Amino acid sequence: MSVEYKKKYPTDVTDSEWEIVLQFIPKPKSGKGKSGRPASDLRNVFNGIRYVNKTGCQWRMLPNDFGPWSTIYGYYNKWSKLKIWKTLMDELRKMVRKRQGRKPDPSAGSVDSQSVKSSIQGESIGIDGGKLVKGRKRHILVDTLGLILSVIVTPANEGDRNGLKNLLTDYFSNGISRLRKIWVDGGYSGSALKEWVRKLKKTHQIDLEVSEKEGKGFNVVKKRWVVERTFAWIYNFRRNSKDYERKTDNSEAMIQISMISILLNRLS
Structure with a gap:
């Protein structure tokens, strides 16, 4: 069942884009609170990260619509360490190339x-x-x-x-x-x-x-x-x-997130 979500910012992912992204980000754990977040919350997290990437705002200046800035940053940092951004970029690139009739x-x-x-x-x-x-x-x-x-x-x-x-x-x-x-x-x-x-x-x-x-x-x-x-x-x-960014790993992640946005736009 698709997650009901009301788009608020131009940087928010569309429903079709989110369906693609959801295949590659870590699945939320069962339970509530610290044990895991539902997919709707992860969508807010993803949108918050995209908002920072596109607008260049400071993490602490994130609009409250996305949730606590510390939570958004925490997921960004965690996914960077796990190389989720690199994996997502690689998979989306292969999908775009296949759509154009090219090899992955x-x-x-x-x-x-x-x-x-x-x-x-x-x-x-x-x-x-x-x-x-x-x-x-x-x-x-x-x-x-x-x-x-x-x-x-x-x-x-x-x-x-x-x-x-x-x-x-x-x-x-x-x-x-x-x-x-x-x-x-x-x-x-x-x-x-x-x-x-x-x-x-x-x-x-x-x-x-x-x-x-x-x-x-x-x-x-x-x-x-x-x-x-x-x-x-x-x-x-x-x-x-x-x-x-303070660390080069996060610098690389920000570039990967930008390319992810470009690739999602082409796929959707």
Whole structure:
């Protein structure tokens, strides 16, 4: 039986979206109070998290309609530690790809990074000397549709080459082996990285291709423009306008939640 719910905010999930999400979040325990919450309460929790992600408001500033802010944050933090956001993002991405007649896992993708200022004195903060940004760096691997396959957040002084290694290590940790082609910019060149990728060929046949901008002024970079567009997508969620999180795991979770919203919109 579907849960009766009255939509209150533009960020609230629709009934059809909630039916999809409910398949992948931890099922509520039986009982009342601390022993578990009914699905209707979990929907409020999920909506509260989406509200923070889209509007960028502080947790303590959450409207009371969603319930106590501490409860909403508690679920967000718990689901982040359990990698629920990553799992949900991965499953929704596969559903979107299947709907478009593609295989669940891609054979090609693009990698890039983005340095953003940090608004708090959290852990893992650095300075990107090239862009003169003090904060953190977002490394993302996307498929040819621009859908995120993996996201890693590091201090801003972390090199792009190390970011690529971490992305591929994270992505392949799930036993996926279909990815073959990755488009990158000139920042991912170098003999050390080529040697690392070469060693991967024992298990994963990866071909790195550098795709640079041609000419002066604004030009769409062949193949790699999709990853730039993905950064623009997640930047539209105000919680991602800076890095507001104390821990990099939560920074990654906020990006995953943004991508989840994009994927749910496509599916519904």
